[in-house]
Amino acid sequence: MKILRELEIFIRTAETGSLSEAARQLDLTPAATSAAIKRLEAELSTALFARSTRSLRLTPAGQLFLAHCQPGVQMIMNACESLRLGEDTLRGVLQISLPSDLGRNIVLPWLDEFQVRYPQVTLRVSISDRLADIYREQVDLALRYGSLPDSNMVAMPIAPDNRRVLCASPAYLAQHGTPQHLNELSKHNCLCFMLGDYVYDRWRFDWQGQEVSIQVSGDRVSPDGDAVRRWAVAGRGIAYKSTLDVIEDLAAGRLVRLCPDWLGEAAPLNLLCADRRQISPVIQALQQFLNQRCDALMHSLNQQRDVKICK
Known part of the structure; x- marks a missing residue:
């Protein structure tokens, strides 16, 4: 559908604010992209973009047209994709x-x-x-x-x-002991991660339907969840991780789940x-x-x- 392709070019050009960038993303030449926009403008008898040698911006008519055609084009493309799905082809x-x-x-x-x-x-x-x-x-x-x-x-x-789980390596537990209650976490090195700009050092659990929070501390903090998991596996401390993140480590015995009667917070x-x-x-x-x-x-x-x- 030629008109659908031209509308797609128009939408991508409006989103990127650049004919050359739209052409690159759609695997076209800038000349072909510009020609498609001109054909669409001729069909509508109105200018969709205000152009200069250094800038490209939507006209008021272009902004109105974009607001109306963008969701429609997406629906048509989804419908076309659904037909292909019937042929067991996804692309x-x-x-x-x-x-x-x-x-x-x-x-x-x-x-x-x-x-x-x-x-x-x-x-x-x-x-x-x-x-x-x-x-x-x-x-x-x-x-x-x-x-x-x-x-x-x-x-x-x-x-x-999925929920968070309290865990540590066998080596860490052999050296520092296994906590039997959450209150004992204050005696352990807890590996903290960051949520946005703050350190997540108040760990929350569920005990018989009631939320319990424990303030923890440790000598390592990272905004990278993989770093926290690696520290735990290496025996550097206790971690509070998503079960999915550490599920293979738990299965392989590289990490041990702690205080299993306390339900970790939902994740x-x-x-x-x-x-x-x-x-x-x-x-x-x-x-x-x-x-x-x-x-x-x-x-x-x-x-x-x-x-x-x-x-």
């Missing part, structure tokens, strides 16, 4: 931001599997524990723990029942996007895929716990 580019620990150690191999299943999907992956601004940055999706930072965002559940894992209209068949397939992988991982850990209890 497109997904720009996704992953948390440091889970992303680097667990999700990256899963994404390899996803692309084997859907070879026409291109992934652009960034890894950081900082919540990407998916309204401004080149990010379609962000995989993150916890509650929504913005009520306007859409959260697609991946592991809604639901969600796939975030800025607008529900962005949820294409590719994104739906990715959500289902990640959900299945997380379910299988949690199930394997629960089975191992059941075996240990039986023994």
Whole structure:
């Protein structure tokens, strides 16, 4: 559909504010991009952009047209993608931001599997524990723990029942002893992570339906969740981590769960996007895929716990 392609070029040019950048992102020449805009303006009998040698901006008519056509074009593209999905073909580019620990150690191999299943999907992956601004940055999706930072965002559940777990390495426990109660954490070196700009050093638990918080301290703090996990595995102290982050370490015995009667705070894992209209068949397939992988991982850990209890 030629008109759909021209509308896509118009939208991308408006978003980037640059003909050359829009052309680069759409794999076109600047001349072809400019020609498409001119054809669209001729069809509408109005100027959509005000141009100079150094700048490009939407006219009032262009702003009005963008507001009306942007959601419509997305819906049409989703409909076209749905038809392709019926042919068992998913394609497109997904720009996704992953948390440091889970992303680097667990999700990256899963994404390899996803692309084997859907070879026409291109992934652009960034890894950081900082919540990407998916309204401004080149990010379609962000995989993150916890509650929504913005009520306007859409959260697609991946592991809604995930919780934090208190853990340490066997070497650390052999040297410093195993705490039997949360009050004993004040005697231990606790490895803290950062949430935004503040240190998360008040750890929250659930005890028989009541929230209990414990102030902790230690000699190491990091905004990178993977660094905290590595310190714990290396025997540097006690960590309070998402179960998914340390699930393989627990299964392999590199880490030991502490105070199991105290329920760690909820850390639901969600796939975030800025607008529900962005949820294409590719994104739906990715959500289902990640959900299945997380379910299988949690199930394997629960089975191992059941075996240990039986023994």
